[in-house]
Amino acid sequence: MPSMDQVGQIREKIDIVSYISEFITLKKAGRNFKANCPFHNEKSPSFVVSPERQIWHCFGCAKGGDCFSFLMEYDHLEFPEALRILGKKVGIEIREMPGVPSYSQKEKIYKINKESAKFYNYILTKHVIGKKALNYLIEKRKMSPALIETYQIGFSPTVGNALANYLINKKKHSIKDLLDAGIIFERNGRVFDFFKGRIMFPLEDQHANIAAFSGRVLEDSNSSNSGSPKYINTRDTIAYHKGSQFFGLNAAKEEIKSREQAILVEGEFDVISSFKEGIKNVVAVKGTALTENQVALLARFTPKVTLCLDKDNAGFEAVKRSLASLEKKELLTTVIIPNGKDPDEAIKNDPYAFKKAVKSEIGVYDYLLSQTFAKNNKNDVFGKRKITDELLPMFAQITNEVIKEHYLKELSREIDTSYDSLQKEVEKIQTGKERDKILFPKKEKRNRREIMEEYLTALIIQAEDLGNVLEKDLEDLPKYDFFILAYKKIIENLIKYAKKEKKIDIKNFAKNLVKELTSIFDTCYLLPLPKFGNKEKYSIEIKKIIKELIEIYARERIIEIKELIKENENKKDEEKLEVLKKEFLELITFLPKSSKL
Known part of the structure; x- marks a missing residue:
């Protein structure tokens, strides 16, 4: 059982300002530091950190404490798990506690995934089985060995149980733990690798734990995985839930914080190509649309999100799906439209033009207006109906009243319709929805x-x-x-x-x-x-x-x-x-x- 000395040693070795800054952006405010609270929605910062007392407190939701309580609240952990994580961070090994396993199940999965990533990387870079995949990455994708190591990219052998044998026989993991990690599956009493013949991308959380994997077929033709999807991800586990992670977040988070901007792309190669060109505040969305969990995660690092979109209609639809979650967190949202099918292709064709596109971002609602006007007749009554049906539900979600009024006036001018009539339509939409959800119970009013x-x-x-x-x-x-x-x-x-x-x-x-x-x-x-x-x-x-x-x-x-x-x-x-x-x-x-x- 950990002694009070160990708890005290860990607390003394961790500077709370530096530690919390790994999760959210803190700004100096007198002798303390302030930020928007990561635990509830707010417009003005009420989250305060004291370097002198090594404590934090939010005057909005009344939560507070030390480094342990912050991690427990932030990652929904029990104290023993938070203790181990912080102990590991400062080099203090926590002894076993009665009734608590020496490794929590989540930690076991992280360990299995870390060993799996090393195995996949070894196969790609050192083994003959990975030679074809390595050539593909270097020659076709123009990736350097350094980039491969930065993102811990690997290759899963086509042999049915190569990884399972390695983890069971050499690393001494149980079949149950490997099943829990989603790295293998069982059929007729035999175990098989979940990923076979795929380029492997580890999905790290913000603490550098490998929570899951994304596997891409080696060739676009799907010849080595006939009939299977281009990408597959680890199934949901206690360490990973679909729609909760980004590819490249751990590598990008410091750049995101310093630039106060996160650029969102669709695929892993988009992230890597951007990184190669010096654009390092880029992460890939794992799924078709941003989830509320992902947006909440981004909001801890930045007030601004830039969506890097395909030129086609799919890009427009992706914005529509993501907008509600972004507005809930009141993140400033902009759009980049690269000159190519996707950022990876755009960078290959003209890196300079892509960098220029990044600097020429436009507001998300300006983008929505221009795209909607481009495909509808503004002067025709039916065209006006289509335009308002498309745009007004999105404008109704805007939380900032000044911005909402600005774009309603812009729409009013463009389609020659009164502002008041558009405002009435927005009000109809809003009254039909559940508005202003209270995320936390209000504190009793004080006199x-x-x-x-x-x-x-x-x-x-x-x-x-x-x-x-x-x-x-x-x-x-x-x-x-x-x-x-x-x-x-x-x-x-x-x-x-x-x-x-x-x-x-x-x-x-x-x-x-x-x-x-x-x-x-x-x-x-x-x-x-x-x-x-x-x-x-x-x-x-x-x-x-x-x-x-x-x-x-x-x-x-x-x-x-x-x-x-x-x-x-x-x-x-x-x-x-x-x-x-x-x-x-x-x-x-x-x-x-x-x-x-």
Whole structure:
């Protein structure tokens, strides 16, 4: 079982800013970093990471924690699996835990796939069986040995169980595990390789785990796989689901993040040819249309997606199918139309022209307008009907109202139809759909007092001149009775800590808080604060908030006391009445003189 020391060692070795940056784009915001939350849809960034405290918190969905909790939430893992992954990342081997296998089933599949990829690559590059495939890649596809290694390309032998024999006899894997990985199949008590006579492309996830394979027939004529499809993929397993991965994502993710753009193509050779020409932010969609899972994955790395399309009608249809998912994540979407059947062919014909096309991207809705106008008569009533039937359902999906209005006006001008009539048609479409789905339950509405208590706690614990704040700015705080006791306890503990310690170390203070207070402390510590310019203004803000809280409390308590006085007058409890009246008079002093009671 892993010791607390091991957990602590892993946590100390991982810089949370660098680690989370492997998944999403973080931007500096004062002493913290911010991003759009990867766990819920939002327009303004509310996901905050603290390098000082090595924690993260989202003020939109209220999730937060450390490096372990981030990975668990991001990849839907249990703690033992997250522990192993992060331990492996920093070179700490986690010992077995009672009741938990030494390798999770998903990890077994990754291991099997990694060994299979090495086997396929060896067959392609070193074995006589792969010579024909290697010649095809080098001579016809113009691939260098370096590119073959970058993408770990291989070849699956036509022999029915070559890989199965290797994995079972040499690598000592069980038949069950190989079946679970989807790398073999069983028939009449015998096992056979799932992929035979195909060029093999490993499909890596964003952590560089090989989740699955895509196998392409060696020749376009399908002569070696008569009657079988050009491409086949690993069937669904616990490590891979169709529509969840891209080819080339792990190799492209850093370039995607730095360029803030992902270029999407259809096939593996499109990715490789682009990479060869220095265009490295390219990934291939595995399927006929982008899925919501794939779009969510891309949104973690970039705010912009560029679709590289075929010139024919298939490209137009591909955009239509993908648009809904892209709009849900509010990704800026553009289109490239290369001069060729596909990017691979376009690059072979004229690499310079392809690079020019990449720089000449157009907005996706401009593309849809031009394509729709090209195949319909704008001046004919039936043509107008076809155009609006095609475009309005797509315009109805646009989440940004400014962009939606822009394209409706553009359409209005082109087909000589009023904007209002087009808007009414869009509204009809929208009312017929389920709109504005709530992905997460709304938090219970907080009153002003609770919000201000959180703000005050944040002001105190984030203060640069904390010692001075504790000594001089909180003198009126004892007059206030906190609504949320957790904030009171944090502030009281901090005051006690400051009196005991010569130097106030907020990180050390947080370590010693009881577990129940830690998450509340973290939330306050990461709460974005306005800029005050200097210490004097910061101090004024703290005193102002304390004064306002005291007034709110006083008003609420005065209402309660009035009711209690009425009750006790009826009971004729003179002693109780005296105490209540004394408190009432004291509370009045907390209010401005002009206040009405």
